[in-house]
Amino acid sequence: MMREDDFSRLELDLKGCQRNYRYFRSLLEPQTKLLVLVKANAYGHGAVEFAAMMQRAGADYLAVAYPVEGLELRENGISLPIIVLTSGTDFFPEMIQRRLEPSIPNLYSLEVLCAELRSRGLRDYPVHIKLDTGMHRLGFMTSEIPPLLDFLKIHPEVRVKSLFSHLCVAEDPAEDAFTEGQFQLFEQNTRQIITALGYQPLRHILNSAGIERFPSHQYDMVRLGIGIYGVSALPGVQLSPAASLKCKILQIKQLDEGDTVGYGRWGKAHAGTRIATIPVGYADGIDRHLGRGAASFSLNGRRVPTIGNICMDMCMLDVTGVPAEVGDTVTIFGADPSVTELADILGTIPYEILASVPRRIERLVVR
Numbered sequence: 096m097m098r099e100d101d102f103s104r105l106e107l108d109l110k111g112c113q114r115n116y117r118y119f120r121s122l123l124e125p126q127t128k129l130l131v132l133v134k135a136n137a138y139g140h141g142a143v144e145f146a147a148m149m150q151r152a153g154a155d156y157l158a159v160a161y162p163v164e165g166l167e168l169r170e171n172g173i174s175l176p177i178i179v180l181t182s183g184t185d186f187f188p189e190m191i192q193r194r195l196e197p198s199i200p201n202l203y204s205l206e207v208l209c210a211e212l213r214s215r216g217l218r219d220y221p222v223h224i225k226l227d228t229g230m231h232r233l234g235f236m237t238s239e240i241p242p243l244l245d246f247l248k249i250h251p252e253v254r255v256k257s258l259f260s261h262l263c264v265a266e267d268p269a270e271d272a273f274t275e276g277q278f279q280l281f282e283q284n285t286r287q288i289i290t291a292l293g294y295q296p297l298r299h300i301l302n303s304a305g306i307e308r309f310p311s312h313q314y315d316m317v318r319l320g321i322g323i324y325g326v327s328a329l330p331g332v333q334l335s336p337a338a339s340l341k342c343k344i345l346q347i348k349q350l351d352e353g354d355t356v357g358y359g360r361w362g363k364a365h366a367g368t369r370i371a372t373i374p375v376g377y378a379d380g381i382d383r384h385l386g387r388g389a390a391s392f393s394l395n396g397r398r399v400p401t402i403g404n405i406c407m408d409m410c411m412l413d414v415t416g417v418p419a420e421v422g423d424t425v426t427i428f429g430a431d432p433s434v435t436e437l438a439d440i441l442g443t444i445p446y447e448i449l450a451s452v453p454r455r456i457e458r459l460v461v462r
Contacts, residue, residue, distance in 0.1 A: 339429025
């Protein structure tokens, strides 16, 4: 007899993650540090579970987007250094208490942080200075570096642990000239800062695509994001999907000619049509545009298309001619279909699909 919590789960493939980790590690010099991004609930994979795997695998750093994400990791026993990429200013007291390391994109953030550290009598707190080399999202522009250096000279409350920037188009060969320009600007700006500081912070600019395509610019550390989750920037490189979204069939129905399926009656049945209902819907990251046969999922070694509209908590599959019983497992994405295939159907990127899997889906580490 099935339990309700058996129906839907995101299975984290420990061995697959380890293979991906070893692949990217093999592209780096032995001394290069490796930071793994676990923001957005580890791209939907489960931040605590995935961070623990990366801690055991030997990662040097973790990075999250927001302070609450870092606090969750600390509360669950993650001891690796953690950079908060979008730290803001409101959570500096909590970040200091849990030894989270803020990314600093502007002088205002640095002023607020130093005031908080000074009130606590703290010095040499690690910070990561974000430089804008062309992304134009966050970070110090070249013209803003001199006042930054003036401030750092008279504020011993912080110590620059790293200098970093963000590549915009590292995955696109057509934009390599722009990417090379980012590297040049990063080199110039970091050299200016290091000379003024009188010590050598870590430097990092490569993302997953950058690690694969521009390993000569790995500097002291690289940031591994989508690559660890199984998506490569290079054609022909087959990484292991870090996770598979699976669920079990709730019910099977035999329909008659002219019957319809789901909201709006968009699913049209022919004589002998057999449908299966599964307990995942758009509230579980199954985009409504995957309905009406746009996507097909795996069931007992066969592909079965969606039929009708995707509902909030369920969707229906056409299993006509496919062996299927209540309780059989359906794979939404994983090895087959891949998350990249679903992203292509939707005209989006794998990141969006992975990050859309909500916390109500149980995460299970499969060894």
